[in-house]
Structure formats: C-alpha cells, structure tokens
Amino acid sequence: MSRIELKKLVKRFKDTAVLSGIDLDVPEGSTLVLFGPSGAGKTVLLRCIAGAVEQDGGEVLIGGEDVTDVLPEHRGIGMAFQNFALFPHMDAFDNIASPLTACGRTADQIRAGVDTVAKLLKIDHVLSHTPKALSNGQKQRTALARALVSRPKVLLLDDPLRNVDAKLRFEMRLELPRLLADQGATVIYVTQDYREAMALGDRIAVLDGGRIIQNGTPEEIYRRPATINIAKLFGDPTINLLDVVPQSDASGVYASLSDRRIQLDPGLSGTVGRECVLGLRPEALSFTDADEGVPVTIEAETPFNEKTVTLVTTLRKREILVSRPAEMPAPTSGMAHITIDPSDAVLFDRQTGVRLDPNGTSHAAEKAA
Amino acid sequence: MDHRSALERILRAIALTAIVVFFMFPIFWIVLMSLQTNETILRSPPSMSFVPTLKNYAAIISGELDSNAGTMSIHFMNNLLNSILLSVFSVALALLLGVPAAYAFARHKFRGSEDIAFTLLSFRFAPPLLVLLPLTLYFQALGLANTYLGLVWVYQLICLPLILWIVRGYFEDISPDIEHAYRIAGHGWFATFRKIALPLAGPGIAAAGLLAFIFAWNNFVFALVLASADKQPVTVGALAFVTASGIQYGQIAAAIVMSIAPTLLLALWAQRYLVEGLSLGAVKG
Missing domain, CATH: 2.40.50.140 (Nucleic acid-binding proteins)
Structure with a gap:
C-alpha cells in the first residue's frame, strides 16, 4: 500500500539540475536513509515526494500509484522539516492537531490523538505553549508529533535531529528506530550524520550531486563504499x-x-x-x-x-x-x-x-x- | 546595562528634544492657533498668552464661517465625512484585491509575474496630473465622474501598489516550509492562505493598510479634478477657507486639527506596525 518508488526523477532550478534521474524503491514498512552532503539534493527529493515542489521529469509512485498530479494534501504523507516549520501563531497542541483537523475529526478524537502522540514524545506538558516558548528539543518533538499524529503510511523526515543539541540527538537516535517501527510506516529519513544513518536505516542511499551514488545496507555502505567520498x-x-x-x-x-x-x-x-x-x-x-x-x-x-x-x-x-x-x-x-x-x-x-x-x-x- | 556617561546622556536628551520640537512645533502651533481669534493670531509680536476660545471649532462644525465681510457657509463636516468614506472604502478595496495578489506574486513565479507587479508599481511613477486629463474624459463618458465609486476606483492608483508591494515582502518573509507543512498536513491551498499566510503577514497587512489610508486621506489632486463640492474630501474642501475677504487663520487651524485627528489616532493605535512595516517593506520590496 505504501511502497515508495521513484523513477528517473528529475528536478531543475533554472538550468541547474538538482536531481538528475533518481531511481529509488523503498519497500512498504521499511526505512530508507537518504544520506549525503549539503546541497546534494536530499531535501528537494523529499519535497518532490511530498508534492511541495513539482518535479520536471520522472515519476513518484506511492503504493504503486503515480502521484504526480496529486496535490500534497491528498498524498497522505507525514513530514517533519529540518527547520521544524511549526506554525508560529498556534500553540503546540494546534500545531500537532493540524493534520487531524484537516480530515474532519471531532474535538474529542483530536484531543485523544494529540494526547497520545504527545505522551509518546514526552511533550504533553508543553502543549499550551507557542513554538516561541519551546526549547529546540521540544520544537523538534512537536514537529515529529505533527508528522506522526495522523499515523500516515508514508513518513518523510528531513534531518529532524539537525538542529537539536548533541545529548538530545543521542537520545532520539535510540528512540527513533522503535518509534518508527511502531508506526509501521514507510520512512525516508534524511541525514548528514553517518551514525544516524547507520542506526536508523534498513538501507542507505547515498546522494551526491543529484545522483544516487550507492544504495545498500548500512553494512555494505560501510564495508564496501562505492567511492572514496x-x-x-x-x-x-x-x-x-x-x-x-x-x-x-x-x-x-x-x-x-x-x-x-x-x-x-x-x-x-x-x-x-x-x-x-x-x-x-x-x-x-x-x-x-x-x-x-x-x-x-x-x-x-x-x-x-x-x-x-x-x-x-x-x-x-x-x-x-x-x-x-x-x-x-x-x-x-x-x-x-x-x-x-x-x-x-x-x-x-x-x-x-x-x-x-x-x-x-x-x-x-x-x-x- | 547603561554604561553611557552623564555628558552623553545629556547631549542625547538635548538632541532628542531638538528633534521633537522641530517636528512637533508646526502641529503644536496649529493647535494653539485653532484656539485663538484672528486678531490674537495676527498681533505683532506674536505671543503665547491668550484667552483660549472654541469659537473656531464651533464655526467649523456648524458650517457658518464668520468673516469680516459677513457669514459664509461651508461644508467642512461633509468634507470630513467624504474623506472618511473615500479612504475607508479605497483601503478596503485595495486590501481585498492587493493582499491575494501580493500572495500570488510572492509564492508563484508565473510567466510575466514580475512584469505585472512592476506595472502595478509604475502607477506611482506617473505624475497624477498627467493621468488625470484622459481619466477625466473617460470618467465623464462612463458616468463615473463625481461618484464615490469612480473616486474609490481612482484611489486604487494610490493604495493598490502600496499594499501590494509591502504585503508581498511580508509574504515572502514567511518560510515556504510552514505553508508546505500545512498543505502536507492535509489542508487545501485556500485554507493555507487563510490560516497560515494571512495571520503571519497580519502586521504587514495592518501597516500597509494604515499607510494606504494616510496616502488616500492626504490625496488632493484626484479629488480636486474628479469630484464636485458634495463629494470633496477635506484636502480639497480646505480651499474654501481662502476667500476674497481674507484668510481665517483660526478657523483653518481648527479645520486642520480636525482633519489630522482621524489619521493621527489611527497611526497612534497602529504605531508599532507602521514602523515595522515601513522598514520591512523597504528592505524586502
């Protein structure tokens, strides 16, 4: 139902190709880590899948269906952004609740849904705070909670641990695999941290210069790297x-x-x-x-x-x-x-x-x- | 925290006072004038001591001007009402059209979008008088001359570009990720515009609206040419104070005080938005 496939995906900005022919297959329920240096095109790739940017060529298939013409709100995706992208004028509760309000749940269902995921991520005590009043770690968890709350079949996590301190990153690196496994979703996780990549990925795809240089298990990438880089x-x-x-x-x-x-x-x-x-x-x-x-x-x-x-x-x-x-x-x-x-x-x-x-x-x- | 020397503080205070006096003195003087009779205003040398009188205000409000040649009736209160009507409806229409347009220009780079935005800005390049002559002919042919509708329409030349360009800067300032996040959460583009973009650009919209209001309020030449007596705003109506029988300084001053009062109150209420809006619009424009 929620296998993600990319076929010859191309994205250009002006004349520069950011993604030049990406082929990728993420089986249902597995976690793929997208690894690469800054400017490699990881975030753009995620946005193409989410529908936030339109690709210039190729196909994105979710659950076997071409979603090229499907608007982002109908793709059924949960996404956490690197910069959190919380809604600054809403409190944490409304931030997390936003995917639930979209599909017409009752107030009780929304409250229950938010409370569950907030407890899971240990932010239930700050739900009434606005993003400004949250610490970086709490912001990160709020963003993650928002992505998880509607239990989407596809989760896109764009370097969610990038902007949090080292201690929290370490904790989350331990927590996340369990959390993602519990969700049962197909996950694409972007990171620049090789430890995160090794810890979280069923497979790792290394992206550089808009191409996938290597796609393999963490073991393969470590033992038999395709290039010096x-x-x-x-x-x-x-x-x-x-x-x-x-x-x-x-x-x-x-x-x-x-x-x-x-x-x-x-x-x-x-x-x-x-x-x-x-x-x-x-x-x-x-x-x-x-x-x-x-x-x-x-x-x-x-x-x-x-x-x-x-x-x-x-x-x-x-x-x-x-x-x-x-x-x-x-x-x-x-x-x-x-x-x-x-x-x-x-x-x-x-x-x-x-x-x-x-x-x-x-x-x-x-x-x- | 305060590590300035005493001398520095004193010099600062003097400089600040000088600036405030320089800018506020005309207004202060006008307020004083509005409370005096023509005789006390014109005595030489001028003096600050006088018996305040509200006669000027009474005359303005009742519309009966006393001059040495006799009584003359004016429509100042009617002018004031016109000013309010024209400014409010012009700004409302400009916000209704300009804010969605600004959003479109900020978020969607379509073919010719920059050209259209620039064309809208260029409305402000041409001297108004040049535009007015052909416009008057068209308006007369269309039956729009001397109507509120026609004036509000022409006022869009003032309000729309201003609102469009300032608000566009504010929309561009919102991280697109925030809007993407709301879309991906399952909300349509219009809900995203209403629930995310509008509230976040709120201060900018308020500031742009206030500025447009001030510009519309102070407009003179459009209304002078396109409106007859019963549709004229205060800026044009003030001409009636210059009469053959002399100039009634006290009454003019009272009229000025009354005509700046609405904008002044509005500006005071939204002051912080205004300053923020001006600087941000300047950088982002």
Whole structure:
C-alpha cells in the first residue's frame, strides 16, 4: 500500500539540475536513509515526494500509484522539516492537531490523538505553549508529533535531529528506530550524520550531486563504499587513504607499505600497475609485537571513552590512524609495528575515486551492467 | 546595562528634544492657533498668552464661517465625512484585491509575474496630473465622474501598489516550509492562505493598510479634478477657507486639527506596525 518508488526523477532550478534521474524503491514498512552532503539534493527529493515542489521529469509512485498530479494534501504523507516549520501563531497542541483537523475529526478524537502522540514524545506538558516558548528539543518533538499524529503510511523526515543539541540527538537516535517501527510506516529519513544513518536505516542511499551514488545496507555502505567520498563520509575516525600502485608476483597481488606487503584479493590482478588508493578502516589496523608488521612511529594518541585513536606515521611519513578498544593495551610512543586485516581493505581508482572490485571490474561498470 | 556617561546622556536628551520640537512645533502651533481669534493670531509680536476660545471649532462644525465681510457657509463636516468614506472604502478595496495578489506574486513565479507587479508599481511613477486629463474624459463618458465609486476606483492608483508591494515582502518573509507543512498536513491551498499566510503577514497587512489610508486621506489632486463640492474630501474642501475677504487663520487651524485627528489616532493605535512595516517593506520590496 505504501511502497515508495521513484523513477528517473528529475528536478531543475533554472538550468541547474538538482536531481538528475533518481531511481529509488523503498519497500512498504521499511526505512530508507537518504544520506549525503549539503546541497546534494536530499531535501528537494523529499519535497518532490511530498508534492511541495513539482518535479520536471520522472515519476513518484506511492503504493504503486503515480502521484504526480496529486496535490500534497491528498498524498497522505507525514513530514517533519529540518527547520521544524511549526506554525508560529498556534500553540503546540494546534500545531500537532493540524493534520487531524484537516480530515474532519471531532474535538474529542483530536484531543485523544494529540494526547497520545504527545505522551509518546514526552511533550504533553508543553502543549499550551507557542513554538516561541519551546526549547529546540521540544520544537523538534512537536514537529515529529505533527508528522506522526495522523499515523500516515508514508513518513518523510528531513534531518529532524539537525538542529537539536548533541545529548538530545543521542537520545532520539535510540528512540527513533522503535518509534518508527511502531508506526509501521514507510520512512525516508534524511541525514548528514553517518551514525544516524547507520542506526536508523534498513538501507542507505547515498546522494551526491543529484545522483544516487550507492544504495545498500548500512553494512555494505560501510564495508564496501562505492567511492572514496562515501568511504570518507562514513566512519569516525575517518578511513585511512593511502596512494598505492598494486603489484603482483607468484604469491599474488599486493600493495606495499613501508616495504611490507599488504596482500590484496587475487581477483584484483587487473589493477596491477594502476594508480590506486587503498582504504583502510582504523579499526582494521592493530598493533603487534611481531617484526613482520609495518614499522611506524607513534605521533599522538587521543583517548575517547570507548576507544583510543592513535596517529602513526610510516617510514615515508604517511599518516595513518589506528583505532582500538580503550581497554586494549598498546605502545603509546616510539616505534611500533602494525598489522593490517586485508579483508577490510578497499581499493579505489585514484583518478575516478570509484571502488575496484576483486572480479576485475570497477563498481561503476558493474552497476552499468 | 547603561554604561553611557552623564555628558552623553545629556547631549542625547538635548538632541532628542531638538528633534521633537522641530517636528512637533508646526502641529503644536496649529493647535494653539485653532484656539485663538484672528486678531490674537495676527498681533505683532506674536505671543503665547491668550484667552483660549472654541469659537473656531464651533464655526467649523456648524458650517457658518464668520468673516469680516459677513457669514459664509461651508461644508467642512461633509468634507470630513467624504474623506472618511473615500479612504475607508479605497483601503478596503485595495486590501481585498492587493493582499491575494501580493500572495500570488510572492509564492508563484508565473510567466510575466514580475512584469505585472512592476506595472502595478509604475502607477506611482506617473505624475497624477498627467493621468488625470484622459481619466477625466473617460470618467465623464462612463458616468463615473463625481461618484464615490469612480473616486474609490481612482484611489486604487494610490493604495493598490502600496499594499501590494509591502504585503508581498511580508509574504515572502514567511518560510515556504510552514505553508508546505500545512498543505502536507492535509489542508487545501485556500485554507493555507487563510490560516497560515494571512495571520503571519497580519502586521504587514495592518501597516500597509494604515499607510494606504494616510496616502488616500492626504490625496488632493484626484479629488480636486474628479469630484464636485458634495463629494470633496477635506484636502480639497480646505480651499474654501481662502476667500476674497481674507484668510481665517483660526478657523483653518481648527479645520486642520480636525482633519489630522482621524489619521493621527489611527497611526497612534497602529504605531508599532507602521514602523515595522515601513522598514520591512523597504528592505524586502
């Protein structure tokens, strides 16, 4: 009933294409996170689905029906805006009640509906306040309550945690998945925060420059990012990116780091001699006592609560970040050796930034085929 | 909070007083004049000491002007009523037409929308007298000359562009997301206009309406040419005070006080809207 499909969606402003041919399929009841840097077109995409802006080409289908000619008020969508977009001249109750008043409920039904969702979001004590009198967190919850109150089949959430403080964002990141699951709605959730994306999405679609660069499960996006940019956007500390030129000999394909071999997947033989970038997640690296590890100099150590990040440099002064659980002992200064888990290494073409797959084709070529 | 020096405060007070005196003195003087007879007004040197009299007001209200050449009847109260009728209906019509138009121009970029908006503004470019000659001929042919309807129509040249451009700025100031949110919540575009756009632009509409009222009230030349005695507003009616037998300063002053009173009261009531509206309209226009 509420599957969302986009087919070759195009949106231009003047002559600039903001969305150039978006294809997307969000199955009923699932959550898709739309992830991308600012200006990628995420908000415009949501607005096209909501009907707030008209697309210049392509189709939006909700529940299998083309809604291109359906006015926004008839699409049956709940939406929370990044800037909350509360009605400043109405109190929180009327704000939340607005989707209910539209469909002619009685005053009792409206009160009951608003009270339920307000209790759920813990804003039942501020319902008589105007938006001006609400804190940012309360505004955000009011906006969310307004989107949820009519139990819409489709929920569009445009970076709702963007403008709230870190503590509340953390709380909401924990609460939201349960809340969204309870609703049973098909959700598209826009965010620029990779943690939010990983925590909330059944799938993540990475949008950049008006195109979907990658669409996959959080695991896939993290482990097998389609491009260098995606690899850099996901993960904290960020992925280590090292310029390498893969070589091969009798024992297989490898890249060298400080004269030590990093064994690559034999399927990558097609990349031999090509200028590449090797991506290594900081948590795929670990310190070792053994001499066969890559020799490095420890430069700085930054302890976080749950992990410790160490900045090391190789013999050729290339900087690498190593992350380890906080309780794991490790050398804190001087020379050390690190080992690399080659299964976590990803290889990108340096020129195009596209991931190179072991089967010899680049990710882009694979997609085209 | 106050970290200004004493000297600074004193200088400020002096400067403020000077400004207030400069701008308020003519009005103050007129109020004084309206309470004096012609003899005390014209004595030399002028003096602030006199026995106040309400004779001038009585004469204006009864419509019997005493001059040294005898009694003359005027229609000042009728003029005042005309002013009120013309201004109120002009502004009401301009709001009725201008506010939805302003909303359309603010929210929908249709083909030629900027050109139309600019054309409406350009009504204010032409010197009124240039427009008036052909207009008079048309109005006479149409039977609109010397009718309230015709005057209210012509007054749209003054009120409509003003309201349109100021209110448009206010509508543009409302985040479109707020309106989108209301639409997505399931309300039609007209409900959105009524329940969201209108209340949020309310102060702007009030300010624009007040300004238009002042401009309409003070209009002289349209009414002078297009209206005969019984339809004339105070601005034109004041001409009757200049007579062959001399100028009745006291009565003119009383008439002025009575004719600025309605706008002054209205302006005082909506003062904060007015200031906000002027500055915002200037920036956003």
